[in-house]
Each structure stands twice: as structure tokens, then as C-alpha cells.
Amino acid sequence: xxxxxxxxxxxxxxxxxxxxxxxxxxxxxxxxxxxxxxxxxxxxxxxxxxxxxxxxxxxxxxxxxxxxxxxxxxxxxxxxxxxxxxxxxxxxxxxxxxxxxxxxxxxxxxxxxxxxxxxxxxxxxxxxxxxxxxxxxxxxxxxxxxxxxxxxxxxxxxxxxxxxxxxxxxxxxxxxxxxxxxxxxxxxxxxxxxxxxxxxxxxxxxxxxxxxxxxxxxxxxxxxxxxxxxxxxxxxxxxxxxxxxxxxxxxxxxxxxxxxxxxxxxxxxxxxxxxxxxxxxxxxxxxxxxxxxxxxxxxxxxxxxxxxxxxxxxxxxxxxxxxxxxxxxxxxxxxxxxxxxxxxxxxxxxxxxxxxxxxxxxxxxxxxxx
Amino acid sequence: xxxxxxxxxxxxxxxxxxxxxxxxxxxxxxxxxxxxxxxxxxxxxxxxxxxxxxxxxxxxxxxxxxxxxxxxxxxxxxxxxxxxxxxxxxxxxxxxxxxxxxxxxxxxxxxxxxxxxxxxxxxxxxxxxxxxxxxxxxxxxxxxxxxxxxxxxxxxxxxxxxxxxxxxxxxxxxxxxxxxxxxxxxxxxxxxxxxxxxxxxxxxxxxxxxxxxxxxxxxxxxxxxxxxxxxxxxxxxxxxxxxxxxxxxxxxxxxxxxxxxxxxxxxxxxxxxxxxxxxxxxxxxxxxxxxxxxxxxxxxxxxxxxxxxxxxxxxxxx
Numbered sequence: 001x002x003x004x005x006x007x008x009x010x011x012x013x014x015x016x017x018x019x020x021x022x023x024x025x026x027x028x029x030x031x032x033x034x035x036x037x038x039x040x041x042x043x044x045x046x047x048x049x050x051x052x053x054x055x056x057x058x059x060x061x062x063x064x065x066x067x068x069x070x071x072x073x074x075x076x077x078x079x080x081x082x083x084x085x086x087x088x089x090x091x092x093x094x095x096x097x098x099x100x101x102x103x104x105x106x107x108x109x110x111x112x113x114x115x116x117x118x119x120x121x122x123x124x125x126x127x128x129x130x131x132x133x134x135x136x137x138x139x140x141x142x143x144x145x146x147x148x149x150x151x152x153x154x155x156x157x158x159x160x161x162x163x164x165x166x167x168x169x170x171x172x173x174x175x176x177x178x179x180x181x182x183x184x185x186x187x188x189x190x191x192x193x194x195x196x197x198x199x200x201x202x203x204x205x206x207x208x209x210x211x212x213x214x215x216x217x218x219x220x221x222x223x224x225x226x227x228x229x230x231x232x233x234x235x236x237x238x239x240x241x242x243x244x245x246x247x248x249x250x251x252x253x254x255x256x257x258x259x260x261x262x263x264x265x266x267x268x269x270x271x272x273x274x275x276x277x278x279x280x281x282x283x284x285x286x287x288x289x290x291x292x293x294x295x296x297x298x299x300x301x302x303x304x305x306x307x308x309x310x311x312x313x314x315x316x317x318x319x320x321x322x323x324x325x326x327x328x329x330x331x332x333x334x335x336x337x338x339x340x341x342x343x344x345x346x347x348x349x350x351x352x353x354x355x356x357x358x359x360x361x362x363x364x365x366x367x368x369x370x
Numbered sequence: 371x372x373x374x375x376x377x378x379x380x381x382x383x384x385x386x387x388x389x390x391x392x393x394x395x396x397x398x399x400x401x402x403x404x405x406x407x408x409x410x411x412x413x414x415x416x417x418x419x420x421x422x423x424x425x426x427x428x429x430x431x432x433x434x435x436x437x438x439x440x441x442x443x444x445x446x447x448x449x450x451x452x453x454x455x456x457x458x459x460x461x462x463x464x465x466x467x468x469x470x471x472x473x474x475x476x477x478x479x480x481x482x483x484x485x486x487x488x489x490x491x492x493x494x495x496x497x498x499x500x501x502x503x504x505x506x507x508x509x510x511x512x513x514x515x516x517x518x519x520x521x522x523x524x525x526x527x528x529x530x531x532x533x534x535x536x537x538x539x540x541x542x543x544x545x546x547x548x549x550x551x552x553x554x555x556x557x558x559x560x561x562x563x564x565x566x567x568x569x570x571x572x573x574x575x576x577x578x579x580x581x582x583x584x585x586x587x588x589x590x591x592x593x594x595x596x597x598x599x600x601x602x603x604x605x606x607x608x609x610x611x612x613x614x615x616x617x618x619x620x621x622x623x624x625x626x627x628x629x630x631x632x633x634x635x636x637x638x639x640x641x642x643x644x645x646x647x648x649x650x651x652x653x654x655x656x657x658x659x660x661x662x663x664x665x666x667x668x669x670x671x672x673x674x675x676x677x678x679x680x681x682x683x684x685x686x687x688x
Contacts, residue, residue, distance in 0.1 A: 144489065262606065331584045359435035
């Protein structure tokens with residue numbers, strides 16, 4: 001068996017059907033004018049010509065999931081006595097994410113370090129991750145706002161993927177990345193891709209050159225701590241932010257979550273759901289104290305988490321994959337690459353200080369924080 | 371002198387009087403404008419003014435403590451009037467630079483036309499077109515064809531309240547009876563059809579609350595029932611039921627308050643037509659109370675007052 005496969009374009013549906021025999025296949029599908037990862041079926045319209053509006057992160061890390069169900073029971077002999085019964089079920093089918101982009105796949109590697117490669121792995125995430133095959137489509141051209149090459153990725157970066165596909169005119173060249181991915185080459189619609197490999201590499205290299213690098217000429221952006229810790233800077237660059245969660249919920253690397261007991265009478269569920277550091281309730285403590293009461297502090301956390309805290313903890317890896325979604329879909333065009341670029345400069349405090357005036361920036365969308 | 375130059379000149383003039391001015395500058399690409407807060411007059415040279423300046427900047431007003439200048443279009447000015455009706459801003463602390471508007475651009479509609487390609491360059495010609503250049507070629511689009519829906523029935527192209535007006539006032543040429551035409555058409559659907567429509571739309575909601583946070587009239591903010599644990603009306607589950615509940619409460623809280631600026635819909639990353647719900651309620655407000663939001667600072671929103679007898683509500687005769 002050759003190391004490289006080839007999927008002719010006209011056989012793509014057959015291929016997905018073959019994958020769907022023993023797995024739920026999530027593929028980017030057109031819905032109205034947007035592209036979302038959906039369980040693929042004949043009625044859906046596959047859309048591979050641009051990255052999906054949302055990354056496929058919810059397939060492996062759902063926006064909300066039940067950790068366990070609980071039920072209180074009164075002892076029949078003594079009604080003052082209560083016992084609680086817990087039920088957990090991590091039943092996960094085999095899944096395939098088809099048509100993720102390299103940035104999306106790299107996002108899962110950010111989560112792996114947190115949820116799997118730790119002393120206390122997360123069984124829910126791990127089970128889904130292990131049961132999922134990630135078939136990635138390399139990008140032939142950049143999308144608005146994206147900058148993967150500047151944060152250690154690239155339009156054909158293989159980290160996190162099991163298989164890398166590269167589009168040529170008549171079909172897709174298929175390169176297995178992991179052992180799990182190699183099995184793809186055995187599917188019967190897959191032809192020998194060796195003759196096309198050079199063309200695929202050419203497409204990948206061309207795309208790599210086209211992606212912008214806002215941090216050039218640096219290899220990876222290094223942030224100036226003094227400016228990072230200067231409040232006046234944040235007040236000015238984040239003044240326009242409306243503090244919604246679009247950037248975090250559309251981000252392939254954001255993983256903060258909340259845990260709530262959603263309770264009825266005598267029973268309920270413990271639910272884990274995505275949280276967003278843009279929201280006021282993020283890290284709001286039970287005492288009522290909020291360590292990040294303003295949107296400036298919360299936004300600082302988002303940048304800090306991706307470009308300082310995570311790299312410090314995980315061998316310099318930047319927890320931003322440069323997909324550009326937070327820039328493209330931000331209601332007010334906050335541009336994280338621009339902000340990080342400002343932060344690279346160590347001598348800008350004076351500039352930001354001189355143009356700062358107290359009380360002239362909006363705190364949040366409307367009347368809060370006061 | 372074009373409008374951008376006149377706006378710059380006006381800003382320079384009002385500066386000693388205000389601490390900051392809210393206007394627009396170029397966003398991350400040629401198709402996006404972004405809010406711009408000027409706190410020293412020299413910054414004015416980055417200001418832009420074109421039909422891409424669609425965002426309603428007035429949302430920022432209630433949270434700024436100092437005296438502020440702001441650039442508003444006709445539709446945006448309705449928010450200011452609504453704020454004044456509800457006592458959310460101090461008129462003496464706002465200097466309004468009004469700009470008559472012939473229609474803005476919906477970036478979403480342009481992106482659909484250009485196949486979501488990255489934009490290389492954007493220019494406006496003298497015939498009301500936007501010309502968008504991408505790697506795949508050039509597309510000339512009539513602004514009227516890619517404007518947000520609100521522009522197609524705009525009644526107030528000239529700001530209803532201002533301290534400085536840029537250029538000449540423009541009168542609306544759109545029939546008033548068409549404002550709620552889309553709502554009447556939608557109303558013709560059966561209950562089942564409407565339910566199916568909204569279920570399909572809300573299913574996409576990711577609860578990012580962009581619609582809420584961009585809404586100038588959403589004032590509960592940190593105490594929004596979508597997130598509070600006390601009262602715990604909505605759970606953190608991602609079910610359709612929870613999404614429905616949030617959007618219905620959002621809409622109900624805007625009854626007789628929504629100024630139809632369309633920000634909720636403009637910012638939705640999931641393309642959900644959320645403004646339609648609010649517009650429907652406004653249509654009812656017009657019908658029941660003959661009240662139109664954001665047109666007269668001396669009005670009181672109907673939900674802010676109580677009359678034992680309402681002319682059009684025959685509750686005692688039920």
C-alpha cells in the first residue's frame with residue numbers, strides 16, 4: 001500500500017458514506033449562508049471552499065455536557081434521611097471530523113495538554129478525543145484575518161490531524177499523519193496518490209507564502225510584561241469591545257468551562273458548559289468578589305492566557321492557532337493580532353500613557369461595572 | 371468638501387469642550403469599519419466616513435463618564451432619543467455630530483456576493499456602488515442591493531437630534547406603510563410554520579450573547595437572567611428550549627424600547643434574524659399604543675407608564 005492516497009472529487013460522497021458505516025461523520029455543511037460542522041447526510045450540502053464559521057471543537061468538547069445525573073432519595077424508614085444516587089454515562093460513538101482546517105486540528109492539541117496529558121485526565125474529553133478521527137483539509141489560500149504561520153502553524157500544519165488532505169483540481173491528495181489515519185488509505189474509493197504528491201506539496205508551499213504574518217520578522221511573538229501590566233493600554237485597545245462571547249465561543253483553542261448543577265425537584269444534572277472570559281460572571285466568586293470586574297481585565301486575561309500563561313505552562317506553545325475567527329466575526333472588529341503586535345514593543349508605555357484620559361473609554365456595552 | 375473632511379473639522383472644533391469623540395476608523399480589512407475613540411485632536415486624521423460605517427456607536431454612551439462627542443446617522447439618533455426618554459444619558463454631556471445617510475452596507479451581504487473571499491481593496495464610485503476587489507476579480511455592487519434590511523424602509527435618514535449637522539438634511543423617500551410589511555408577511559404564516567422557522571434559526575444560537583451586548587437598549591447587562599443563578603430561570607444547557615427562552619426574554623424586555631437599529635442581527639455570528647422578533651413587538655406597540663420608539667424625546671415608552679384604560683385594549687370587555 002502506498003503512503004499517499006488520492007480521493008477523486010466525484011467520489012467524495014461515497015467516501016463519506018463509507019466512513020459513516022461505523023462512525024458519525026461531522027463535515028462542514030452549508031446552512032443558509034454560513035458553514036457549520038453537522039452530522040453528514042445526503043440532504044446536506046457539503047462546503048469545503050472556506051473554513052467553517054465555527055471550528056469543530058464542539059464535536060470533541062461539547063458546548064454543554066452532562067457530567068452526571070443525580071437523584072435524592074428519602075429513606076423509607078426515616079424521611080429525615082436522604083441519600084443521593086449518581087449516574088454517569090460516557091457513551092461516545094466513533095466519530096470522524098471531516099474537513100477540519102489545520103488551525104482547527106491544532107486547537108485539539110491545545111486541549112490535549114490540559115485534558116489528557118495531565119495527572120488527572122478528563123474522562124469525557126479523552127473518550128471523545130480517542131474515538132474521533134480527524135481528517136483535515138489543508139488551506140489553499142488564507143481567509144480574512146487569519147495568521148496561522150505567525151503562531152507556529154501553517155495552512156498544511158499537521159499537528160492534531162490524523163489525515164491531511166490537499167485539494168488539487170480533480171481531487172484530494174491524502175497523507176496519513178497518525179497510525180489511526182493510515183486506515184483511511186484502505187477505503188475502497190481511495191486511489192494511489194503518489195503521482196500527485198509533488199503537486200500537493202506545491203499547493204501547500206504556495207499557500208504558506210500567502211498567509212500574513214502580523215508579527216514578522218519575529219518567529220513567535222514575545223510580549224512585553226511592562227506594557228501587558230499597564231491598565232491604560234487595555235482601556236484604550238479594548239474600549240470598543242462589547243464583552244460578548246463570540247470570540248471565545250468561535251475559538252478553536254478556548255477551553256474555559258463552567259460547572260453548574262441544573263436542578264429540578266429532587267433530581268438534576270451536573271452540567272459542564274463553555275465559559276467565556278469576556279463575561280462578567282467569569283471567575284465571579286461565591287463571596288461576590290470578582291477578581292476581573294471590568295472588561296479590560298477580562299480581555300487582558302484572554303490575551304494573557306493565549307500568549308503568556310499557556311506558553312509558560314506548556315513549553316512555549318502559544319494557545320492561539322491564528323484561525324482569524326475572533327477577528328472576522330467580532331461585532332466591533334477587535335483584532336487580537338494587532339493587540340499582540342502592540343504588546344511586542346517594550347517602549348510604548350509612554351505613548352499609551354500620553355494619550356490616556358480617565359473615564360473616556362466605555363466600560364462595557366452599556367451601564368455596568370460601576 | 372466631503373463629509374469625512376467636514377466631520378473631522380467639526381470634531382476639531384468641539385474638542386476643547388469634550389474629552390473624547392466616538393467615530394469610525396478602518397477595521398482589519400477594507401470591508402470593515404471599527405469604532406474609534408479619539409481623545410486627542412491629532413488622532414482625527416485616521417477617521418473614516420463611508421457606507422461601511424454601519425455600527426450604531428451610541429451603545430457606548432451610557433457607560434462613558436466624561437463629556438463625549440459622537441457621530442450619528444439618522445437611525446442611530448433614535449437610540450439617543452430613546453436614552454433620553456428613559457433617562458439613561460445626560461443630554462448636556464453629549465455633543466451630537468449628525469450625518470444624513472443614504473444607506474449603509476451589510477458586510478454579510480457583500481461577503482455573500484464575493485463568495486467570502488479575502489478582500490484586497492474596496493472603493494466607492496460616484497454612482498452609489500461599492501467595488502470590492504479580491505484575488506478572484508472585481509465585483510461592483512449597488513449599495514442599495516447590499517444594504518441592511520432596515521435601510522430599505524428607512525424613515526429617518528437625517529438625525530432627529532443633533533448639535534452639528536454635516537451637509538444638507540435628506541428626506542425619506544420610502545413609504546411609511548412598508549416599515550412593517552415584512553412582519554405582516556411573516557404573520558401570515560401558520561403558528562406551526564412560525565414555530566418551525568424559529569426552531570431552525572435558534573438551533574444555531576451559540577449563546578455568545580453578541581446580540582444582547584451589542585444592543586443599545588439591553589440595560590440589565592451583568593444581571594441578565596440568561597446567566598444569573600438567582601433567579602435561575604435559564605440553565606447552562608445548550609438546548610433549544612434554553613435558547614428560545616433567552617431570545618424571547620430579550621425581545622420582551624425590548625417591547626416599546628427597541629429602536630430597530632439592527633445591531634443584534636448585524637453582530638450575530640450565526641446569521642440568526644433576531645431583529646425580526648423585536649420588530650414584530652414594535653409593530654404591536656405601534657398598533658396598540660400608537661407609539662414609535664426613539665422619535666420624540668418627550669415621549670414615555672408605553673411599558674414605563676400605566677393607564678387604567680387604554681384606548682385600544684378592551685380588557686374590561688373581555
